[in-house]
Amino acid sequence: MRRLALGILLLLTHLCEAQFGSAVAFPNSSKKTVLDKSPEFFVLNWKQGTILNRSETPMEIIVDSVGAQKVNIFRDNSDAPVLYSSNIITPVCADGDCRLMHITLYWTLLGDYAGFDRSSEEPLTKHDHDEFLFSDYWKLHELLKDHNSILKRRAIDELVTKPKPSTIEGVDALSGATIKEVKESVVSGALYSCYVAWHLVHGDIKDQIKAFTVAQQTEQMWIRMLNSEHTNYQMYALENLTKNQYDTNFSRISTLFKSGIPLVRSYIIKNLADSFSKEPNKMQPFWDALPYIDINTRSLLLQHIDTASEATVTSISGQLSVLTKNQIRDFLSHLENETKISSEILKNLRAFADSSKEKNSYLVVQFLEDNS
């Protein structure tokens, strides 16, 4: 009961925050030279107790009519780089009305968006001068996370043009995708602020930051990235690790194969192609992950069926439900090439073929007919 009450209290607090903002005063990060807690809006994991120290870099962001804004780097106690940051003051102009926007932006080591802090003295405002609600900041955070936003490929004036309405057959709801997509992704009444912020985050500075990181990268940095929950870090590490380093970090890599996003999984499996034939036993964690991974990766994994152990093949024959039509076909054609199909596999195939709930059972029926 006490737990339930606590849950309700937390939920209410959360809902109130969404509308009216955090009850806790947010930090004014522009003056901070030490970060001892996570930026307010942040995409990376923040380990408790982390303390980061700010130092300068030669990088700058030039803002029209304001000038150069410094880009700083935050390092941990071992002097390893962790985050980049810049305290931005930039004009935002809409219909001739210009205001200054204050925001502290953060980038990852690879130049991706990492988060932002609001300014306690100069909160962001909308077109009608209303201050951003917490939910508006949250929406801005979501927008900035989208590296491929529609804001990237459209000039600002293209985003405010309404499409011509359809004139025939009364199909009235096919409004322009552009406008709809923009509406869904930006803070209502703050298109210009969103546009400026997005282009600051995803502008030329991205490449400069990445180059700055690359110039000081070490194996330790890759390993930290590999162990991060941030997808781009995982991919970057996987792209850079040598074969030996793959071996050393095999445990983490096999975990990532199960827990990572499909893109990471497919990259891993493509990189380990040789290991399947040379070290089939070591690859067992990958085969064990078969039912839990996405379809595309599963197809890539099944390309190695010829090197799988008999136990693995038998195990797959009992998991045909998780395979797609073409994956079952591939698996059956592998069996067809085998000199002998074990009685256990045959038993599994028959059970699948006899099931009235399996939409692809007909494939196994045909296979058994042809191979009996």
Next chain:
Amino acid sequence: MKKLLIVTLLLFSSISLFAQDVLVEAESFDNPGGWLVDPQFVEQMGSPYLNAHGMGKPVKNASTKVNFNKSGSYHIWVRTMNWVPGEWEAPGKFQLKVNEAVLDTVLGTRSGWGWQYAGETKINKKNETHIELVDLTGFNGRCDAVYFSTNKTTPPSSPKKLAAWRQELAAEPNAPEELKTYDLVVVGGGLAGCAAAIAGAEQGLKVALIHDRPVLGGNASEEIRVHTEGIYGNFERILKKIDTKHYPNGSAESKLDQQKRDENVKSYDNIDLFLNWRAYDAISEENSVKYVDARQTFTGERKRFTATYFVDSTGDGWIGFWAGAEFSYGRESVDTYGEYWEEHGELWSPKEADNAVMGSSVLWGSKDTDSPQSFPEVPWAMPVSKDYAEVNGEWQWEFSRNDLSQIDDAEEIRDHMLRAIYGSFSNAKKDEVNKNRKLEWVSYLVGKRESRRLVGDHIFTFNDAKEGRKFPDGVVIEKRAVDVHYQTVLEDEKNPDFISEALFYRGPQYYIPYRSLYSKNISNLFMAGRNFSCSHAGLGGPRVMLTTGQMGAAVGYAASLCKKYEVMPREIYTGYLQEYLDLIEEQKYEKIPTSKK
């Protein structure tokens, strides 16, 4: 002719002496009623079929009459499939009515294409037998054929055996009886095919344009409704005859442009237009296409088309494939052509080649009405749509998966999209705000972006676009950003797998060389459209329809010069390039074609 193919009677002499067999192809029914003839998947499932595409409301009965030679008791099978087998009622159920009796068996309930036993009936040869398909759901029930036999032996289901069985039953000779001869045969009447036919015809070629739909335009047609993107390049005059306005994708405004396009193509006396004709074979000898065979999608009538030159604008590169042209499919490894783009890394160009391609869309839309509108429950759609709710579908509604071929598995891809659409609309209907909303239009045709790409003397790549590389034979010009799609589920498995995202590379104006528009190893074969010679990433920009239309016009003019000098496409580049470029320049201006004087 039609009668011969609709209803065929055969006396099987071997196994079942004196058995009587009648095969009725559903697409040849006298009156399809509300069912639609669907020929999209002929290569995979063996035949066009009737599709009860009622968007949730049962369609009107399809009907036909059959004459039997022998009275007796006949067993009946229907070739059909349950397109979403699972723990729910099959979505596409229907029944068969023979004369006045509706047979009890509910059809459309077997998994995978094959014969479902419908029952037994008495037939009197003195009377015409009436057959009707009675749709029960409006959710894409499908019927390929109805088979009557006095012998209770189920016809074969496996594609190979079925094809042989059909051939035997229809007693068709191998070659079509009618032979048509042209200067240029263009297969595929999308923008590229239309432009090729027009350009060739304006230069005096006798042209056949073979297209498997009743209307021209392919993805731009009123049946698929994608607006034409890109620039006109050197061919504005021609492309304006067949393009579309820039209305939202899926808009019914496509109908106005449809009319313009069809009328303009038909206005050329020297274009013989074969609508509802689908090519099913092409034969080459000594690396040269000799003929293309095509079949009328309703009647089954066949013709053989011979020509000096052929254009493959089928999209899927079928003519090249049948003729033995080199082709590619999927994504090349990043090292193959050096198509690396750091910003998107593996998503743009993979370390190792794979089968990923851009997906197919099925566009759809709904409208608000003045009164409440009901929509049936669709439990069979929910595993795909999950809790996604939407009332319209734009280009982002797109599906691809590496285990599915955009050619061989196109029916499964289309069906996946139908489940996404019906499920998402059903979810949206649960919101009070949509109570008056009515599902207005759902395409049943797959709008493909990428499939087989035929290999030419030059393979157009992302780098050609990125660097704006100039070619001496750069006949197609484009400045639209290179735009490659991926499924958002690859980045976040919580996303629906039927929604895609575009990666845009904004570069300079770029050029596609003429050498990418004819086959490397089939000497008289041009290609225009998405099956032109390019890499996966290279296709990203030029795949849109004004660009493919430019390709079509470019090969139409090239074909006219080929005929003038009695040479093959490659020789236009090696020997007549300046004259070709001059011809392209000269055609920009309106003049009265000889055929219309």
